[in-house]
Amino acid sequence: MRVLGISAYYHDAAACLVVDGDIVAAAQEERFTRKKHDAGFPQHAIDYCLAHAGLKPQDIDQVVFYDKPFLKFERLLETYLAFAPRGFRSFATSLPVWLKDKLFQKSVITRALEGQFPDSGVDWSTRLMFSEHHLSHAASAFFPSPFEEAAVLTMDGVGEWTTTSLAIGRGNDLSVHKEIHFPHSLGLLYSAITYYTGFKVNSGEYKVMGLAPYGEPRYAQTMLDHLIDVKEDGSFWLDMQYFNYCTGLTMTNERFDALFGGPPRKPESTLTQREMDLAASVQAVTEEVVIRLARGIRKSTGLNNLCLAGGVALNCVANGKLLRANVFDRIWVQPAAGDAGGAVGAALAATHLALKQPRTVRAGDGMHGSYLGPSYAQDDIELRLKAAGAVFDTLSQDDMIDCTARALAEGKAVGWHQGRMEFGPRALGGRSIIADPRSPSVQKQLNLKVKYRESFRPFAPSVLREDVSEWFDIDTDSPYMLMVADVAKAKQKPMTAEQQALFGIDKLNVPRSDIPAVTHVDYSARIQTVHADTNPLYHRLISRFKALTGCPVLVNTSFNVRGEPIVSTPEDAFRCLMGSEIDLLVVGNCVLEKSRQDPALKLDYKNAYELD
Known part of the structure; x- marks a missing residue:
């Protein structure tokens, strides 16, 4: 049975x-169109999935969309009626879009x-x-x-x-x-603070999570x-x-402003202690x-295992706290927990629930490392x-x-383009920028000179699975960079009284461990455990570095610059090399030194995305 899942619009x-x-295959449309968070019909992603499997369109038995548009429109209409006439402006803005595209999806x-x-000759x-929508997430x-x-x-x-x-x-079965x-909505509460602190809703929430330890x-x-x-x-x-999200075009209102002492921060303006404390x-x-929900679920179901999905499940700090709370014996988080992953869930829900196909539980998981x-x-x-x-040299x-x-x-920043591209928001050693975590200056340099983004943003460590408990306070798999844990005490550096007295962004420049480039200001790290069976090449690289x-640790951040999606093709990787201060690019067995490239091919990504 061949089922194609789609999320879009x-x-x-x-x-x-x-x-x-x-x-068998999954990809986000943004990786092909180079339009970040592309919401359009995923034509290129569909083409890729079919080509990878060697299938023709007529070989597809079912196409499944990840939510039900009529129910969404019902919610829009009932929300307007519940808040009328205050919601008319929002309703009037949304209605033409629904009547043109979304209602008759x-x-x-x-x-x-x-x-x-x-x-194709198919009556689609x-x-x-x-x-x-939430059944897709759950599936x-x-x-x-x-x-x-x-x-x-x-x-x-x-x-x-x-x-x-x-x-x-x-x-x-799933019910x-x-x-x-x-x-x-917990997600909309978080998005309200995202909006209020001056970041973009539906993409800036992880910035709020990264900013939180400074406040x-x-x-x-x-x-x-x-x-x-x-x-309880x-x-x-x-x-x-x-x-204001029920009745207006913003997330918060004047009463919210009064509660927190002023209007929302303007995007790109200076971050203050208020924003850090709000985060x-x-x-x-x-x-x-999240922890109360989990405890309530454990009590009501008696089950030992918990699975998480939906955008809030990408909050790896909360996931780490939940793991350490020991509410469940084991926790598994879908690596593409947001709407992109709805395509996976839609296809699987149709396969197992509608079409009653059997399910095979795989060792590790069924996401194939998300590659x-x-x-x-x-x-x-x-x-x-x-x-x-x-x-290049081969x-x-x-x-x-x-x-x-x-x-x-030697301290060089390396673009690493190998094997199959990851599905989901995280780079996991397929399309990654990697560096030496022992350097105290790498975090700031990568943010400002390679990623062209806010200096406070933390980087994740990729660590050999067999060495994780020596370097971090965790002894479980975290292959998808969705669990946060502290750096091991033996690797931490104590702070002086003067350093402890620092506030806000000033905390950034204090080395806190033997691997300062991946140690956040609260001694935490967003961990990716690297396994020899799911990514043998990346495992070999880290082993050689060790x-x-x-x-046995590398800095790992997504291979892109600010304003662009993660790279997909070798050409994307080369453009990123020429538009950033990456020192070296490795694509397959090809090694490209930045210093040897034609200066005429240099791109000015920094200025192009300065205000993104």
């Missing part, structure tokens, strides 16, 4: 191909497939199905998980009506048991007293007097809600780089690994 469009219950998707495959309307979490039985918690902004759900999965509905949660009780009422079992209710506060509230995107043969890489005007694989490890040990330096 909101943000982070994607496609996923599931064949006989196995996830079956016809829109059918026409898009007919346009993409005009000679007979092969098109729709899943519910993406449970069916690829390593559990035969688990509770499934999904949390995001909003789907059709649902913002939070509890499902129970057993074998190839939703409880829901919290719009407008009461103190001095507003947490204010939020609990006025914004959100949290019950984690269920919650928001006071809509402080929010710390909403992070603390989020962690409290589900395109890869490039060595001959193809060389042809593409030559056509782009690149100057080495044996052993020499390429040794050359890269030595460059890292042999040279004694350190």
